[in-house]
Amino acid sequence: MNLLLFGNPNCGKSTLFNLLTGMRQKVGNFPGVTVDKKTGLVAVGGQSISLTDYPGTYSIYPKSSEEKVVFDALNELYQQQQPTVGLVVVDASNLDRGLFLFSQLADLKIPLVLIVNMIDLADRNGITIDQQSLSKELSCTPVVFMNARVGLGKNRLLQAIEQQVKNQSAENHFSVNEHILAIEDLMQQENDALARSAKAKELCKKVVTKNETTQSKRRIDQWLTHPVLGYVIFSLVLITIFQAVFTLSAFPMDYIEQGLQWVSQQIAQSLPEGAVQDLLCGGIIPGITGVLVFIPQIALLFFFIALLEDSGYLSRAVFLMDRLVRPFGMNGRSVVPLLSSMACAIPGIMATRGIPNSKERLITLFVAPLMSCSARIPVYTLLISVVIPEKRIVGFMQLQGLVLFALYALGIIAALLIAWLLKQLLKQEGQSIYLMEIPDFKSPHWRNIFTTIFDKIKVFVLEAGGIILALSIVIWALSNYGPSQERENALQQLKSEKQYGIATKDDRQLLESAVLLEHSYLGKFGKTLEPAIAPLGYDWKIGIAIGSSFLAREVFVGTLSTLYAHHEEAGEFSLREKLKNETFPDGRNKFTLASGISLMVFYVFALQCLSTLAVSRRETGSWRIPLLQLSLYGVLAYGMSLLCYQLF
Amino acid sequence: MNLSEIPKRTRVKIMEITQPFLRTKLMEMGVVPGVEITLTLKAPFRGPIAFAYGNTQISIRFEDAAFIKVNPLAS
Numbered sequence: 001m002n003l004l005l006f007g008n009p010n011c012g013k014s015t016l017f018n019l020l021t022g023m024r025q026k027v028g029n030f031p032g033v034t035v036d037k038k039t040g041l042v043a044v045g046g047q048s049i050s051l052t053d054y055p056g057t058y059s060i061y062p063k064s065s066e067e068k069v070v071f072d073a074l075n076e077l078y079q080q081q082q083p084t085v086g087l088v089v090v091d092a093s094n095l096d097r098g099l100f101l102f103s104q105l106a107d108l109k110i111p112l113v114l115i116v117n118m119i120d121l122a123d124r125n126g127i128t129i130d131q132q133s134l135s136k137e138l139s140c141t142p143v144v145f146m147n148a149r150v151g152l153g154k155n156r157l158l159q160a161i162e163q164q165v166k167n168q169s170a171e172n173h174f175s176v177n178e179h180i181l182a183i184e185d186l187m188q189q190e191n192d193a194l195a196r197s198a199k200a201k202e203l204c205k206k207v208v209t210k211n212e213t214t215q216s217k218r219r220i221d222q223w224l225t226h227p228v229l230g231y232v233i234f235s236l237v238l239i240t241i242f243q244a245v246f247t248l249s250a251f252p253m254d255y256i257e258q259g260l261q262w263v264s265q266q267i268a269q270s271l272p273e274g275a276v277q278d279l280l281c282g283g284i285i286p287g288i289t290g291v292l293v294f295i296p297q298i299a300l301l302f303f304f305i306a307l308l309e310d311s312g313y314l315s316r317a318v319f320l321m322d323r324l325v326r327p328f329g330m331n332g333r334s335v336v337p338l339l340s341s342m343a344c345a346i347p348g349i350m351a352t353r354g355i356p357n358s359k360e361r362l363i364t365l366f367v368a369p370l371m372s373c374s375a376r377i378p379v380y381t382l383l384i385s386v387v388i389p390e391k392r393i394v395g396f397m398q399l400q401g402l403v404l405f406a407l408y409a410l411g412i413i414a415a416l417l418i419a420w421l422l423k424q425l426l427k428q429e430g431q432s433i434y435l436m437e438i439p440d441f442k443s444p445h446w447r448n449i450f451t452t453i454f455d456k457i458k459v460f461v462l463e464a465g466g467i468i469l470a471l472s473i474v475i476w477a478l479s480n481y482g483p484s485q486e487r488e489n490a491l492q493q494l495k496s497e498k499q500y501g502i503a504t505k506d507d508r509q510l511l512e513s514a515v516l517l518e519h520s521y522l523g524k525f526g527k528t529l530e531p532a533i534a535p536l537g538y539d540w541k542i543g544i545a546i547g548s549s550f551l552a553r554e555v556f557v558g559t560l561s562t563l564y565a566h567h568e569e570a571g572e573f574s575l576r577e578k579l580k581n582e583t584f585p586d587g588r589n590k591f592t593l594a595s596g597i598s599l600m601v602f603y604v605f606a607l608q609c610l611s612t613l614a615v616s617r618r619e620t621g622s623w624r625i626p627l628l629q630l631s632l633y634g635v636l637a638y639g640m641s642l643l644c645y646q647l648f
Numbered sequence: 649m650n651l652s653e654i655p656k657r658t659r660v661k662i663m664e665i666t667q668p669f670l671r672t673k674l675m676e677m678g679v680v681p682g683v684e685i686t687l688t689l690k691a692p693f694r695g696p697i698a699f700a701y702g703n704t705q706i707s708i709r710f711e712d713a714a715f716i717k718v719n720p721l722a723s
Contacts, residue, residue, distance in 0.1 A: 010704070058673075058676040058677050059676040060677075061672075063676075091703075093702070093703035093704070094702050094703055094704060096678050096702070097677055097678050097702065100676060100677075100678065104699055121704075125703050127703070135709050186669065187668075189672055190668070190671065190672045190675060193672055193675040194675055194680060195674050197678050197680055198680075201678065218688060218700070218705070221688065221689055221705075222689070225689050225691060225698075227697065293698070315707075317659040319689065319693075319695070319696050319707050320695070320696065321693055322691065322695055322696050322709070323691055323693045323694065323695030323710075324693075325671055325694070332655055332696075355682050407682055431669045433669060433670055433673055433708070433709075433712060434696065434707075434708065434709045434712070435673055435674075435706065435707070435712075436696075436706070436707050436708075437704050437705070437706055437707075438689075438698055438705040438707055439704060439705070440703070481709070492701075541697065582720075606656075615705070630687070
């Protein structure tokens, strides 16, 4: 026995789903598409029955890839003849729209329960529905009036479901009206729609009484979508979100890192030195840290997105922004994912799921990693402090600050240009239309918000976490192992040097780890790569640092510290001085304006982030898009850096 | 007249929707020729427009609004 949940968008379907299943939910994808499939268990009359939430739709005839999921599910049901009960949720304030979908499903002969939801809002709108006459009109279907937000009507609903489940078990299966599913021609669908909509409206006339209410509640929309004020308000909202994701997440991220460091220390103390301890403390625990460290950002961003969505503000923002991003092949819904990518691309890419059009979604997801994320900041600031002189230009402007701004702007411009190119290149799959309801404002529902956050974290950890962990271990192994004979020789040579002889114990360790990294597989790789990156102005040390920063961009700074045998405690200042004094064998400065800018530009473009790749794979369902991103942005990074090095 | 041409807060009657895909989609939402709607919002720079029908507002793009032929009603 299966329960299926259908309904229009904005009818409170997810609220009802959360109410019925609680936290016992599974989130995945529908087969073949990246549309959320949520299933959960409902306790009905002593047994647990699985309930599947289907995307919101106005009709069983699909007009978008999300709606296609519903159509496909109905077709599959027909073929498998599984015992099924459908729950159809309708918005009491828009009964005719809901009854349209209901009548299609009823004609399919699926046993249904009709849930008239949000009766409190209807009441406020001056709408009264006569439950008795509605039930009489739909004699075969139980009708339940509900306010799912507060749980009103839950018991009646469970009884109704139990009743339908019993009836259904007796009949064993339902008979689908094949004819209805076979309508693929738009003309026929239209005729069907015209007749159905007339019938639904007629039925509504019989059961709905309406008191005229004032339209004053919509006055606030005039401000929120105002040509000036609207954008000001939305900018403030965005700045708040960005600041929060950026700054508030720093504290829990620190705790996560420190906590796991503590675990690592405990393991180091309790396990004997050797390969197992190395693997655990050097590879696995940092890898796990690399997964968990994203949770605060994901939680915060989805807290805000869910808040905006649940309250109804998001649709106003989408309405306002659509025109501005449309020339770039994106949708008003792309704005929040793109801007939150400036804090971190991981939650940004996950948030593209809200974009209904698959082409616009793909474009947004594709260019999101070009927005400069917070992990690039340590790289930018270090390099700026090394190669950009500290001086003022035109009065109060700091040259260093201006360069940082230029790097951000470069990322945004590149993202828009590539989006525009993709718009020209990608084909539109089938017909699509931007059509969105702007629902009335309502106070956000906390259970919905926290369920969203919880689901997103779960999906990230379970579906992207494994890949991130595995790849981190590979990179760790490459940087910690190398040809043992060569490493031994290099260490021996180091120990015979004068510099080593006069160094303190601490400094000796640093020198040793620098030599060991140099002679690791990653180090050898960096050296082999040197001819390829020399035209960009980089040496093998930078090559190694770039290679290791695939884990996360900020690792670049750490790797350079290791390579230059630099005391982390001594602070960034001394690392900066070391880099400034670093020369090629022929005496030229290594970090010049040209090589510094070339390196910064490299980090603007290059997709130096395993986690982004893993999330991109999860959100597109294959490795095709992430690999395309990796190679395209790699080539771009190389080309642009080469250009910069030659120019400066 | 097209829905894209009329000013905000105008109440109009839908006469015809000339784009088949849009027509079917709107019909499924109950917006069929003959119903009365009010234009409520217009985004700047020929961005989307929104109209009130029933108890919600429905927003569509400016270009699509041009496919909706309407007759303004005396207010």
